[in-house]
Amino acid sequence: MTVLAGCGGGTGGGGGDAGTTGTETGTSATAPGAGETTSADSGDTGDGSSSGGTGGDSTDGTTTQAATGDGNASMSAMGVNASEGQNASIRVAHMSPDASAVNVAVDGQEVLTGVSFPEVSEYLSVPAGQHRVRITEAGSSSNVLYNETATFDARPYTLVASGEVSNGTRSSTDFGVSLLADRTAPSSANASIRLTHVAPDAGPVDVTINGSGRVLFDNVTFSNASRYAEVPGGNYTLDIRRATGNNSGPIVENFDLEVSNGTAYTVFTAGYLTPSRAPVSVSLEPITATDGLAATIRFAHVSPDVGPVSVSVNGQLADRTLPYSATTEYFEVPAGNRTVTITAPNASEPLYREAVALNASTNYTVVAAGETADNGRSFDPVVLNDDTDREKPTTSTANARLLHAAPDAPSVNVVAAERGVIFDGVAYGNASNYTMIPGGNYTFEAFVATADNTGDDIAAFPAEELPGGASYTLFLAGYVTPGDEPSSTDIELIVANDTEDYVDRGSLD
Numbered sequence: 001m002t003v004l005a006g007c008g009g010g011t012g013g014g015g016g017d018a019g020t021t022g023t024e025t026g027t028s029a030t031a032p033g034a035g036e037t038t039s040a041d042s043g044d045t046g047d048g049s050s051s052g053g054t055g056g057d058s059t060d061g062t063t064t065q066a067a068t069g070d071g072n073a074s075m076s077a078m079g080v081n082a083s084e085g086q087n088a089s090i091r092v093a094h095m096s097p098d099a100s101a102v103n104v105a106v107d108g109q110e111v112l113t114g115v116s117f118p119e120v121s122e123y124l125s126v127p128a129g130q131h132r133v134r135i136t137e138a139g140s141s142s143n144v145l146y147n148e149t150a151t152f153d154a155r156p157y158t159l160v161a162s163g164e165v166s167n168g169t170r171s172s173t174d175f176g177v178s179l180l181a182d183r184t185a186p187s188s189a190n191a192s193i194r195l196t197h198v199a200p201d202a203g204p205v206d207v208t209i210n211g212s213g214r215v216l217f218d219n220v221t222f223s224n225a226s227r228y229a230e231v232p233g234g235n236y237t238l239d240i241r242r243a244t245g246n247n248s249g250p251i252v253e254n255f256d257l258e259v260s261n262g263t264a265y266t267v268f269t270a271g272y273l274t275p276s277r278a279p280v281s282v283s284l285e286p287i288t289a290t291d292g293l294a295a296t297i298r299f300a301h302v303s304p305d306v307g308p309v310s311v312s313v314n315g316q317l318a319d320r321t322l323p324y325s326a327t328t329e330y331f332e333v334p335a336g337n338r339t340v341t342i343t344a345p346n347a348s349e350p351l352y353r354e355a356v357a358l359n360a361s362t363n364y365t366v367v368a369a370g371e372t373a374d375n376g377r378s379f380d381p382v383v384l385n386d387d388t389d390r391e392k393p394t395t396s397t398a399n400a401r402l403l404h405a406a407p408d409a410p411s412v413n414v415v416a417a418e419r420g421v422i423f424d425g426v427a428y429g430n431a432s433n434y435t436m437i438p439g440g441n442y443t444f445e446a447f448v449a450t451a452d453n454t455g456d457d458i459a460a461f462p463a464e465e466l467p468g469g470a471s472y473t474l475f476l477a478g479y480v481t482p483g484d485e486p487s488s489t490d491i492e493l494i495v496a497n498d499t500e501d502y503v504d505r506g507s508l509d
Contacts, residue, residue, distance in 0.1 A: 088152035089123040089293055092135070095162045095198035095270050096175055098279040101138040102145060102161065106131050114138050117282075118270040120158075120289040125361070128154040135161060135177065146177040156182040156292050158266065162198040162223050166279035173200035173222060182291040183228050183264035188337060188355075190230040191259035194291075197222050199269040199284055201277070202252065204243035209236055210254060219243045225266070233261035240269065240286075255286040260314055263334050264291040293360035294332040299342075300496060301326055301368045302405040302477035303379060304489035309351070309368055310343040321345075324489070325477065327365075327496040335360035342368050342381060351379050362387050363498070365473065369405040369429065373486035377407040382429060386498055389433040390471055398439045399471035399498075403431040406476045406491050408484075409458060411449035414476070416442045423474075425449045431473075439468025444493055446476060461493040470499035 092104050094115045104112035106126055115121050115138075135146035145161065163175040186192035195207055195217045207217040209231075216238065217226040236257045242249035252273055259265055268287040272278040299311040301322045308321040313333050322328060335358050342352040351372065358364060363386035370379040382403065393399050402414055402423040414423040418440070423432045426449070443463045448455030458480055466472055478491040 086128045086154040087125045088128045088131075088154055089125050089156040090133070090152065091121045091123045091156070091158050093120045093158050093160045093196075093266075093268060093289065094118065095160055095196075095268050095287075096165060097200070097271055097282040099137075099145070099161065099165045099175060102135050103138050103141070104159075105134040105136070108132070108134075118268065118285065118287045120268075120287070123156055123293060126152065128152055133159065135159075145175060148177075150179060153181075158182055158289075158291075160196060160198065160223075160225075160268075162200075164200055164279060176223060178223055178225075180225050180266070182266070186228070186262055186264045187230060188262045189232070191233050191261055192228040192230050192264040192291075193257070193259060194226055194228045194264070194266045195220050196225040196266055196268045199271060199273060202240075202269060202273050202284070205252070205269070206241045206243045206247045206249060208239050208241060208247060210239050211237070215247045218247060228264060231259065233259055233263075238267075238286075240284075253284050253286070257286075257288060260316070262314060262336060262338070265289065266291055290334065293335050295335040295338075295358035295360060295362050295364060296330040296332050297338075297340075297358065297364045297366060298328045298330045299366050299368065300328075300473075300475060300494075302403075302475045302494060303368045303370055303372070304407065304478050305371050305373050305376070305486040306351070306368070306379070307345055309345075310341075311366070311368075312341045312343075313338050315339070315341075322368075325492070325494050327494075330363060333358065335362075340366055340381075342366075344372070352381050356383055359385075365496075365498075367403060367405065367475070369403075371407050371486060376486060377428070380429065382431070384431055384473070386471075386473075391434070391436060393436065393439075393469055393471060396439055396468040397436050398466045398468050399434040400437055400466060400474060401432045401434045401472075402426050402474045402476060404428050404476050406478055406480065409446070409476065409480050409491065412446045412458060412476065413449045413453055413455065414474075415445050415447060415453075417445070418442055421453055424453070426476075434471060437466070439466060439470075441465050444474075446491075446493075459491045464493065464495050466495070470497055472496065473498055 092112055092115050094102060094117050097117055101114045101116035103110055111124050112121050130149060130151045132149045137143035158180040160178045160180060163173050165175045183192050197205060197220045204219050204221045206215060208215050216229045220226045237254055238257055239251045240253040241251050266289050269284060270287045271282040271284040273284050275281040275283050297313060299318060299322055301309055301324050308323045310320050311318045311322055318331060319328050337355045338358050340354060340356045341350045343350040365384040365386055367382040369382050370377045372379050390399050404412060404426045411425055411427040413421055416422050422435060426432050441463050445460045446458040448458060473496045475494040477494055478489040479485040480491050482488040482490055
């Protein structure tokens with residue numbers, strides 16, 4: 001693998017250094033009284049539940065993907081991107097079955113609107129430190145459900161709104177908000193799971209793995225969260241039991257759960273065991289969210305002697321038959337060290353399998369480049385950080401960069417007839433920085449790179465339209481002399497739109 005300078009490493013925002021280890025907390029902090037201040041900094045060690053719920057010990061290190069519910073909540077951007085500084089990341093889990101949708105404001109700025117039961121919002125990024133969080137009923141800002149100040153460390157958190165707003169006899173299940181420090185770094189060999197108990201009428205619960213007898217969570221009480229427990233990635237059926245001393249109480253609900261190694265999850269026990277006796281008829285339903293922050297990734301295939309390839313991240317398929325010259329859409333994956341695999345059709349071994357460090361809130365392109373033929377350029381994918389050295393274009397300007405992936409071409413200068421030299425001295429396997437150019441139509445030519453920009457002509461390419469307001473990657477691919485090479489793929493300039501190609505396809509997990 002080739003990682004270009006300035007395109008990898010660093011820390012995932014809100015998640016700690018990738019690859020570090022330590023003991024995870026998963027602490028549920030009871031909300032303070034109105035106007036009080038609480039610390040959301042969980043530190044490096046701690047008990048996973050304020051009620052004494054237990055689970056397996058686990059390790060910390062990579063930042064993982066946030067999952068959203070199926071509701072219609074919208075989020076306004078706030079603060080700086082999590083990969084650019086020491087920031088906290090906050091999301092809201094609406095787990096109060098009889099409460100209406102809510103809006104959330106941070107420091108007086110509304111950042112989430114219309115979060116409804118049982119939805120888990122996206123994470124939003126705020127500078128680490130003290131912030132006032134205000135939760136109000138959507139459509140009725142005067143109905144304040146939560147208004148507290150908390151100090152957030154540089155890591156992800158979940159604010160869990162649970163309990164009941166209806167007048168009732170169980171004061172222990174009144175509406176309240178608890179603060180969870182989210183897992184950012186499960187072991188790459190296991191998945192981590194946490195249980196957050198938000199079913200008002202369930203009483204304390206144990207959770208066991210069906211058929212194995214293994215106890216994942218012991219005596220978790222309402223409005224509290226267990227520690228994270230580690231299990232190998234795979235498919236599980238989990239039994240929710242009434243808590244007993246020997247963890248063999250009657251099963252009140254079971255559910256199937258699929259988890260992936262290197263990823264952390266929170267399961268919320270949302271709804272009622274006996275909805276007919278509840279303020280609203282909402283049956284118990286486990287809601288699973290993926291904890292931590294996401295990176296986005298796409299694949300580009302510019303290896304001229306390789307047919308369609310299969311590409312995957314952590315064993316999850318992204319594209320089964322990605323053809324030469326094609327680029328996938330971006331999709332989200334948990335940040336951290338992720339195993340990227342590229343496989344040729346019908347091959348018993350992959351062309352490439354390697355762990356790639358992906359920072360949170362950062363876009364990447366994995367480029368299948370090189371050759372498989374003997375005596376050619378080795379098949380050596382390039383990982384591009386698509387956020388490096390990229391200014392935001394205006395409606396009239398565009399960002400463009402060049403990746404040189406033509407195996408038989410020397411270092412090149414690329415000239416636009418309309419503007420002169422755009423990319424200067426780009427060697428094979430390398431990418432230029434982004435260059436800001438006016439949006440418009442360009443006719444590019446590639447020349448042998450020389451200090452005085454007078455090298456021999458290599459190829460001229462058809463006109464390309466690069467509209468303003470977007471960023472583009474230009475791939476120089478194919479062969480200058482295809483008759484002498486392993487395939488008859490002519491040299492060409494392939495353009496990928498780094499802005500329009502972004503589509504949130506959800507986590508591959």
